[in-house]
Amino acid sequence: MEMPQVRQSPDATAKIIVIDKTAGNAYYIRSGYSMKKPPDLLPLTPPVFHILLALADEERHGYGIMQDVARQTNNALQLGPGTLYGCLKRMLAAGLVEESEERPDLELDDERRRYYRMTALGRMTVRAEASRLAAAVSAAKVKLGLAGGK
Helix, strand or coil: CCCCEEEECCCCCCEEEEEEEECCEEEEEECCCCCCCHHHHCCCCHHHHHHHHHCCCCCEEHHHHHHHHHHHCCCCCCCCHHHHHHHHHHHHHHCCEEEECCCCCCCCCCCCCCEEEECHHHHHHHHHHHHHHHHHHHHHHHHHCCCCCC
């Protein structure tokens, strides 16, 4: 694997780190510190989308996020710790989520747990992704002649 290369995004608003180029494919991680527009972050991967949905209604710790994602998807998507914490690390860097300093009752909670909450950028981004997915499903229904297509 090649060493990561740091480049400037085409609009010069963010650093792009090229982490792998194999078989002609380039994989990017955006630093996100200066990215302020949800469309710059789309499309989201399914794990990132569902992690944001898990944080839409309350702050959660890692295991709570994993449980909620499994519930949302009827166990079709079960996040392992590597996927979850890798996504959270990138989401923190992109400004989609942040660590919460608030804790539930310390007598009922393990002080080692980290809690996460969605940021305003995260909320705008997950809404934009939900709209994008809804439009894709609508187009598929029309193309495939499925019930509910326009």
